[in-house]
Amino acid sequence: MLKKVDLHFHSNHSDGSLSVPEVLELVARSNVELAALTDHDTIKGVPEAFEVAKKLGLSLLSGVEISTMYEDGEVHILGYDFDVDDEEFNTFLNKRFESRANKVVKIVSKLNAMGYDITFDDVLSQSPGPFVGRVNVAKTLMEKGYIKHVKDAFTDKLIGDKGAAYVAPDGLSPKEAIEKIHNAGGIAVVAHPGLYRSPHKYGLKEEDILRMVEWGLDGVEAYHSKHTYSISKYYHKLAMIHGLLVTVGSDYHYGIYPIEFINVPREVVFELMKFFERRQGLQVSKKSR
Structure with a gap:
């Protein structure tokens, strides 16, 4: 079977329905080779995830999904391969979780x-x-x-993004989230850019991505379970033009695991695997000096 990558899914440490072992077993059964647990504003489940992944023979990156506000709409920034023990990052996330x-x-x-x-x-x-x-x-x-x-x-009448009872996250900007991830040694990727909503636009545009690149953005989650084929291709092309990493995420919370239905080019999977193999190899080399 063809190998897969999934760098975006959730456990019951945030709004997923499954425990860490349960969701990782589901991911591993689906022939995913490289994965990242990305709970919202918390990394409490990551240490256990590493233990479980080792038993399953699954390559796992540290991961998190941070909620931010950008031009009156929510933008989520994914962090990968950071130091789970970074004190400043843990303090930052604990405050985010409380909020x-x-x-x-x-x-x-x-x-x-x-x-x-x-x-x-x-x-x-x-x-x-x-x-x-x-x-x-x-x-x-x-x-x-x-x-x-x-x-x-999740409608305009209740708690949808434009809903009567909606409350936006506090004023954290994507720039601040990217900086926090970088300070902990990680890389920052904008999650599901095609799902962005604000009173002014539908989906992040090239100028938005470029602004985030100026802030240090490393990659774009072009392939997401709720992106259409054309949306995925649009963000894939943008990422290639501007030298950004192209990532893949099911964004699994509960129900049917959608990684099977995301049409991801083989070269994207291979490039992701090679990128993190090289990156982790460099990290090991630095530590051994």
Whole structure:
């Protein structure tokens, strides 16, 4: 079978439904050779992930997905291959994770004002781990009978990106996230650029990518489970023109594992594997001096 790469998926340390061992076993069974667990604003699951990956014979990178705001829309920055023990980075992420809970408190307050009878404790009860986020709010609304499906919450009427009860992440910029990742020795990649939404645009444009390149951006997640073929090709071309790494991510949370359905050129998989092999080889060389 053809080897695959998946550098974007979640466990129940953030908003995934599976534990670290469960999600890594799923990834390994799907013939993925190079992987990264990228929970939202936390790396609490990464040490366990390394242990599990070793047993499974899976090559694993340290990973995280950091939420930022860019021109009135959310942009997520993926960090890879950083030092998990970096004290400054851990402190930064711990504060980011705490801010997520505060954001949900504000969402619940907005929903209450709109007539929805839910509490923050109700939302907490919908989380399988320490994380709490919009998906837990959606599950609470479903359990209370306000909606039929989780996706029904992510609308303009409720908690979608333009929703009446939406609360944006605090003012962290992509530039700051990229700097934090670099300071911890990692590389920074913009996640699912085709999914970007703001009042002004749909999808990140070339000028946006170039601005982030000025801030130190290293790569673009061109191949994502929710990108169409044409969107993937657009960002692949942009990345090639501007010398950026092209990455692949299923963004798996629950349900069917979508890596099987992402049409990724073989050269992208090979280049990713070679890139991180060279990078880690250099890191080992530096440490041995």
